[in-house]
Amino acid sequence: MTNFISTQYLSSSLQLSILKLQTQLATAQNESTTGQYADLGLQLGSQAGQEISLQNENGMLQTYTNTNAAVATSLSTTSTALDTLRTNAQNTINSLTEWSGETDSGSQLQTLGSSGLQSLIATANTSVSGQYVFGGINSSVAPMTTYTGTATQTAVQNAFSTYLAGLSPPATAATVTATQMQTFLASPSLTNLFQGAGWSANWSSASSTNISSNISPTETIESTTNANQPGFQQLAQGYALLSEFTGTTINSAALQVVANQASSLINQGLTSLTTTEATIGSAQQSVTDANNNMSAQMTILQTQIGNLDNVNAYQTATEVSSLTTQIQTAYSLTAALQKLSLVDYL
Template sequence: MKTSYVSNLAIQSAMRLTIQQNQSDLLKATQEQTTGRHYDVGLALGATASRSLNLQREMDRLNSMKTTNAVVTQRLSGSQGALETMAKAAEKVRDTLVTYKGNDAATQLKIQKTEIMGALQTFTAAANTSFNGEFLFSGINTDAKPIADYSTTPPSAAKTAFDSALSTFMAAQIPALTGMDQFSVAQMQDFIKNTVEPMFTGTGWDANWSDASSQNMTSRISASEVIESSTNANAKGFRMFALASVISAELMDRNVTPEVRAAIGVEALQYAEQGIAGLNAERSSLGISESRVKKANTSIEAQLKLVNTHVADLEGIDPIETSTRINTLKVQLETSYTLTSRLQQMSLLNFL
């Protein structure tokens, strides 16, 4: 009869390896149960892992577009708020002109000028609204302040240009006008229509008022849609409001005849109405863009849900099977710990 030598050290080493393997398997299974996907997707899927990677890239692209759309939505919302403020300022000018129509008292004319200049300052502040360090109404020149302040010390370029144009027009008349009270209705209408208006509708606007680009910001909101996500201070509504404010503030309180003052009021009121209509048109345009972004986000959410479903089908694990495997591994570990403890207690001294 032959006996074989068995070392309890060898048995303990084998048990330690078993414990380490079970611990590793338990860690992986626990992570799978937590994440709901295979611990090693490439190993589990094999050749189909490329499909999973493609779906992950598509998911990243959709999430990136969703994040971009959130910024676009905030930009549009900020623009709408500023345009609403500007429209109210334009309505203030219109209402002031209507309220003080036919009033030639110096004190009333002073109040009228103060209210109109206040509305112009409110308008300018709203037009220079910025978001995330970028001006909303500068077009693609987002780092440039779109509208210059009119009332400044020293006088602004726009104020200087207006005063120069008025002096030049008066000197060019035959005979030359030496005072505002010498203006006729026809001359004042000529001055406003053919001298002042072109300063706001032509190159004078860019030279004296605006540093904005006429090209609006665009944003891609889906794979196939690009929208204008802003407007700019060169739009007609901005120009007409500024024109209405300047001619009413600069001319209405001058020493002109009541007939000339009435003619100025008529022209200013028309420009104010055009400004209000133009600003509301910009608000409508941005409203359409907001609606398109909302629809695009709905589509993106649907696509993300579909992609997530496909990814889950590929990478997902069976939670019941995983839970059973975890329980089995725990039992095996407890058994291994018990056996290891008993092996460590074995000694010949116990049998002597």
């Protein structure tokens, strides 16, 4: 039996081969460009589950890293604000140390206390992206209320006037003795305004519970502090004493008592702030360490993922070159076959 093969049949066969080669070339070129297999499922087979697990773990670590950026910003802002409070407190102590009741007027102390209170409240109400860094979990509300012209100031002033009126005989700012002033400054009627329920009612809207943040799959930290910390209360009391119980109407003996007590309170506040700053610094270091550890883990995971789904660049380039040559050859053969004719052999 004799088989007859026409030039048309040969040409059609070559065209089918060319289409197949072109498909293979497109895939190879895509893999060469992306560096990854075009069909991971086909390539990985039973290892596809491992690929998904690695990708999920890497994505989780990347999410922690992204959220840690916001935590780091909040902690940095808090640290800067605490540093401002601490610097202002130290400057006030320096001014009190230099102040002399014999030669300086009480109005200087009053100005010192007033500006100190304003700075304390403004700094305590520092926010980042609408969240107050000293609010604890109540971060949507400004932690400290305005002082001047409010019920808070009235409560402090009334405590003093009530005390003076209750003395026998009643006293005034000009006649109150140093001992009487010392007794008043230590009395619950005044100190309770700066502590516990009095602090929450008169000064602070902050929560004493701080925000906790998950900074890695295995670590949670307190990422905020709050304005109910002792340092804020001590500073507020110290500045308020200077603002309310100095000035030109207080006699010099009582004035010295106020200056001494305010200096003691602000010193205590300074110590408390230093402790709080150390806590925030520790939290910042924890975030940095967590990010560094997760970065190292992600590098390992990405290497493992690459080993599964990255193509061999040399082999892919060779395949592209080979397929291109085969297609060019097929085109040449097709063109040659189309030129063949029986007439050429007659």
